[in-house]
Amino acid sequence: MKPVTEREPDGLVQLGTKLKLRTYLRELWSRRDFAITAPLGDLRAQNMNSVLGSFWHLLNPLLLAGVYFLVFGVILGVRDDVPNFVAFLVIGIFIFHFTAKSLAGGSRAVIANLPLMQSMSFPRLVLPISAMLTEAIAQVPAILTMFVIIAITGEPITWLWLLVLPAFMLQSLFNFGLACIISRLTFHFRDVQNLLPYATRLLLYLSGVFYPAERIPAGTARDLFEWNPMHVFIEVSRSLLLEQAVDPVYWGRAALWTVVVAVAGFVFFRGKENEYGRGY
């Protein structure tokens, strides 16, 4: 049995080899319709069996906001520190929720699609992208709800509100990077899925969702806190919606985090591209 490689059969391509970056991206682009069809189907399927259906996407964070309002706002009295605590809290929760849900979805992206990968070849990056898109689509009505609540609480509606869109796009890209990283980690260690809720909870408490940054004593702790990407994304939106201001420092940090996490996620995920479907 003479190896064919020596003859290099013309017009043939060796299967299962790592594609060049350009080729990979082109392949990925050719699956764009799948990357969007799958999340739309998932969202539809998720909501078919409950009475309130897709309203739960809004109801969950709203109920959460109610709980935090009671515990932190009323009982612990944080609302005295913040001019418009309801709007402050709602922005924090909706922005945080978007990333938290993307992390949870990302953690399932690879391991839940093993049968799919075992029967079809496509750039595996489609999976974390779909996971992120699922949450991004669900986030659109959440943002609109957020606008309504903020308007009701008496904040002026200005053109700056439109800048929530680029902020949303930045955060989506950031979430994509996180989904890439978490999906590969879960592929190696299923434990990640068990740890994730606690990590997310810890992050929630550290992101200033229901308290202002000033609650943290000035110094290293505050400096670190102000670099926390979740706090950064929340502050970007709060400054737009509550202070009618563009905060260049926080926008810069958001952009930096996005670029770093998205690129790192892409590279990290692609490193095991041909392994995900192997299974055990």
Place this chain on the structure above:
Amino acid sequence: MGADTEPVTAQAGQQVGERRPAVVVDDVHVTYRVYEDVKPTLRKMLARRFRPREYRAIEAVRGVSITAYPGEAVAILGRNGSGKSTLLRCAAGLLPPTRGAVYARSIPVLLGVNAALNPELSGRRNIFLGGTALGMTRKEVEARLSEIIDFSGLGEFIDMPMRAYSSGMKARLGFAVASMVEPDILLIDEALAVGDAEFHQKSQQRIEELIGGAGTVFLVSHSLGIVTEVCTRAIWLDRGRIELEGDPEEVVAAYEESTGTAHSGE
């Protein structure tokens, strides 16, 4: 080879002059690692200080070479555990061989589109899901939608959620979607075993069309009738090696003799 590969567009091309192979399976070995324990948890990995886990090596495919040309339908026969499905998944590029390599002129399509489908959604939505998963655009699926629904023979069931389908109906939908993509290289793994006589006839006809259009088909099947009727070549796989290769009638006869089920294809 390696990093500098470009995927070839999946399209049934016409051959001019010298016959060029469509798929070359070159001395492929596949060794599965069957681990003695479950997938390591972080705790266990720390406990054994990142020592690799113990496993038993199972050689599913042991040095198989196949060259398939456009217009060929190659049947792969063999008992359970002879390595047929492994070989097929390897030829599809879905399972990297432990040794050897697989070359193809386009990305082969394994008839396993059902894995992409969502049981909660209607058949119609699943056609979009499966079609786009196979690399079609939504527009392309749209254009062929009625044709696919027609071929699937699902009728009014097409707007019911797929979880209400029988296994035969699911198989029909899967085959309808996968074959409508007009794959240049189609690999079929027992998928035709389910489904009724009418569907059998339809799918057989569809396979013949694909071969007629210079496509290449690999077929793993226990239904020996389809092997002799449709396939141009048969390969009998035994314990990961090729036992016999050649004319389907002869290979099927020899295979049946060895298994002692010489009732010949119905």
